[in-house]
Amino acid sequence: IAGITQAPTSQILAAGRRMTLRCTQDMRHNAMYWYRQDLGLGLRLIHYSNTAGTTGKGEVPDGYSVSRANTDDFPLTLASAVPSQTSVYFCASSAQGQGGDTQYFGPGTRLTVL
């Protein structure tokens, strides 16, 4: 593994189903983030984690949950998917989550909720 990986690459999901998007990084970064990207809008932060064992809510957290059991993994769960959660989801990480930290992005997961 080099950098950040996400799985699956794409998924079509029925409304009401539960779904977990996976994110793994091998850079030993402390901070990790989940964003969604929708056409015409900027990246919007869903949840973040500044270090293993801690998580925080971003701009659009409703309908999503995260956990950070260890440094490398940061899964995002949709408990009961709705069509408005159709989006491209990006996971990112940065060394410390502080000023000047560059965020590095995974390849994204394209999710369609029908």
Added chain:
Amino acid sequence: GQNIDQPTEMTATEGAIVQINCTYQTSGFNGLFWYQQHAGEAPTFLSYNVLDGLEEKGRFSSFLSRSKGYSYLLLKELQMKDSASYLCAGMDSNYQLIWGAGTKLIIKP
């Protein structure tokens, strides 16, 4: 509120120079980032400015004026591979990035 504004789309000619502007309003300020995103791919880091002035990095330069809440990305000697979206993001007092919607740059031969 927090807001990042940048043009939706720009067109330029191969070999030319283009300037992409960004105005920002954030709660506190810990720097301004530019990212490049090719269609269907992840954003990749281009530049970071926290002090006023111009930062040059090869064909790409980025400028910041904190008093005006303004930044620009300057791309010189444009190549076809520069066709992409360019994302401006301001870092607020909580070290969170506030993102603009991106500027789609179209390069014509």
